[in-house]
Amino acid sequence: MLETLHKNHERYFVPGLDRGLRVLEIVAKSDRPLTIAEIAKKLDVSRSSAFRITYTLSHLGFLITDSSNKLYDLGPRVLSLGFSYLNGQDIIKIAKPHLEKLRDITEISSHLAIREGSEVLYLDNIVSKSPFVSNISRGERRPIYASPLGWVLLGDMLDPKIIELFNNMNFQKMTDHTPGNVSALIARIREARTLGYVVSRGYVQHGGSTITAPIFDETNAVAAVIDISGPDSGFNFDEIDNFYVPAVVDAAQNISRDLGFSG
Amino acid sequence: MLETLHKNHERYFVPGLDRGLRVLEIVAKSDRPLTIAEIAKKLDVSRSSAFRITYTLSHLGFLITDSSNKLYDLGPRVLSLGFSYLNGQDIIKIAKPHLEKLRDITEISSHLAIREGSEVLYLDNIVSKSPFVSNISRGERRPIYASPLGWVLLGDMLDPKIIELFNNMNFQKMTDHTPGNVSALIARIREARTLGYVVSRGYVQHGGSTITAPIFDETNAVAAVIDISGPDSGFNFDEIDNFYVPAVVDAAQNISRDLGFSG
């Protein structure tokens, strides 16, 4: 009965495609090249199936093998997808001038990010011209729960959905301010929603600060988030409330406005 | 007979995976979201097959649909692959300090690239601190035939292989210096190989110059290529031969050496 329902839901699934993409992500997450047997184990399929999938992926250039033809690693063709995605995102183009202005007036690196599952996904990184540069790249991911960007991003998500998303996740403490469980995370999200922004000093990394604000789409859902972030030495902490915060919130509002007209 | 051989070669292919990845690249190359019927036509499969593939890809987050559920575009999950690839490339880490030094002494943006099929794939972009910045990103691609980087990259490829790779490609003229056919391209490649570097002024873009040199692996095959490039205004053209060229060639040799010890 439940089995029938399950089968029904996946009636149109192409299993080879599903597994092939999972293989790519397994290899991507691994810090070293993998053998067919290892891939088979991680994927929970037979070695012969893993063989067929890696055969296909390496013939297509998405995987490459070492000289012994036994160790599989990502091939350069995987880049063809990600780069096109970034280039196709209107929000990046719309946000960029505002982020550049924000960087210029604050002299701190600014960023644009969206939510992807339970992760924050950085879409753009406007590097400060000061010597205090950030080490974040377009395409990089961070866990939502540990990032002020994430707390702001979840501002319009209902508590049950948040609990569903994080109920079986282990919360690794980055600093003393990292929420250690779902209810602590929800408290953080509430604060961010109430205030409309987040000021964090040493929340993510000791000696680093960020100021974060949400971008809204036409339906007032949180579409994305921006911040300025960098080492404490780049900030003038007397000016947080009457300079940095209004600057970030302003930029976010302007991006929201520009986004609304385009969509 | 030939059919049997063909089938034999693809004995282990997973067709669903092959087609799914091709769908992702079709959508990536398109400048607008596509319908199932359009994807089916471009893929040369039935609508029902295209439906199954897009169903799978969108359930996995690699494709997303618009509000009407009819137009398919790339989803953010495609980024998970490309970013891991860039982070896993040792050559980027090894080359970076040399590229930064090159940028610093020449005050011109430096780049690292490899070959991917018939394209040059940029792996890194060290931006000049001068106001003359390059507009090239990691992950970006250019046709090999039109780029000095490409001519250097093909330095160790045998002519028949080059002809095979470019025999049915249409050579779009970017400038007067762009080779218009395979034999013109081979001439360019020969020059690059003989000289050991390429100096180009206005070859790719009017008013832009580049100086390019190859990186070799342990077997003396061309593994990658570096250049400095930017607007003519950033160059001092009296110093090409006794400053810029030795600087680029030196950096390339140092990267080759570092690469040899690691691999």
Added chain:
DNA sequence: AATAATTGTTTTATATACAAAACTTAAGGA
């Protein structure tokens, strides 16, 4: 050195992914 265990590859019987065709819905034209 001999044997066992592990991994990569090939074969093959069977479960199932596939495309044709039917069906449904939406859009355009007369």
Added chain:
DNA sequence: TCCTTAAGTTTTGTATATAAAACAATTATT
């Protein structure tokens, strides 16, 4: 308004992708 065409979805018989099992080759263990 009705008819035609096109696109999305579902069903279904059949060609084929799949995983088990067999085999080969390599690595580990005694």
